[in-house]
Amino acid sequence: MSNQLQGKVYIVTGGSRGFGLAIANSLVAQGARVGLLSRNQAGLDEAIAGIGRDHAFGVVADVGNRGAISAAFEQIKRHFGRLDGLVNNAGLARPNAIENLVEEEVLLQVQTNFVGTVFCSQAAIPLLRGGENPRIVNISSASAFHHDEMSHLSIYAATKAAVERFTRDLREELQHDGIGVSCIRPGNAWTSFSDGWDTVALQAGLEAWTHTGTYMDTGMEVAQVGDAVAYVVSQPVGVAVDLLEIRPNTLIPKISL
Ligand SMILES: NC(=O)c1ccc[n+]([C@@H]2O[C@H](COP(=O)([O-])OP(=O)(O)OC[C@H]3O[C@@H](n4cnc5c(N)ncnc54)[C@H](OP(=O)(O)O)[C@@H]3O)[C@@H](O)[C@H]2O)c1
Secondary structure, three states, X not given: OOOOOOOOEEEEEOOOOHHHHHHHHHHHHOOOEEEEEXXXXXXXXXXXXXXXXXXXXXXXXXXXXXXHHHHHHHHHHHHHOOOOEEEEOOOOOOOOOHHHOOHHHHHHHHHHHHHHHHHHHHHHHHHHOXXXXXXXXXXXXXXXXXXXXXXXXHHHHHHHHHHHHHHHHHHHHHHHHOOEEEEEEEOOEOOOOOOOOOHHHHHHHHHHHHHHOOOOOEOEOHHHHHHHHHHHHOOOOOOOOOEEEEOOOOEOOOOOO
């Protein structure tokens, strides 16, 4: 444990499990405290119990609800007395062939992954402005860029491509305020991300993936994504990582089709 981030406070959306919890743990391991957001209290309570109440605080809010997000961010800043950064991590996918995607599946992915990143960034900017070394980190996905990621994730990949493009303008606009804006593009790591996916749609996506000839059996630990975020927010004043891609380089058991 280092104390590189001693005293700092970061909001992590989707901080109750998966990447978000790993990011929170990595930030806390370096001395920071974290404000976690998710849509359910039980998940937040469990995450906070694991991290410790002195270092973590949680607020239930949906990233797609602008009013709820603003209120939650202000509550977190009041609770800790400061705010140094935001990690836009909350996200989800609904795999399906484009022709079969229902309206709710399209809108849910756009609202959570892209609109949520926009709303959270808007809410954070006035709370970060004037801070010592403020940061916004947006979590993208390798599927936004690479052709060897799983098939039938078109809308998901498009929302992440939108996040990457949005990050570019956010970075340029916030340079005037000294707020560093970065994007991390992770590859596959096992989380609860695919819990609740429609099994028929998932199977079709995996089969389509094998036909592309790019089906890969690799995965990494969530802690590696957490440590990547800690690295990005630890950059000195005046320096920002623009885009950091981290992909697995380890074979894992093949998914049976
Ligand atoms: N897992 C991967 O291989 C992978 C690879 C590349 C990128 N990513 C990206 O990494 C991020 C985290 O994924 P993960 O694998 O950790 O997923 P996960 O295990 O399903 O966790 C998602 C987190 O986001 C929260 N969340 C979902 N919708 C939300 C909303 N509308 N408002 C607030 N919180 C919300 C969830 O809590 P509630 O459900 O309680 O709200 C949970 O805390 C996502 O942006 C994902 O696209 C994942």
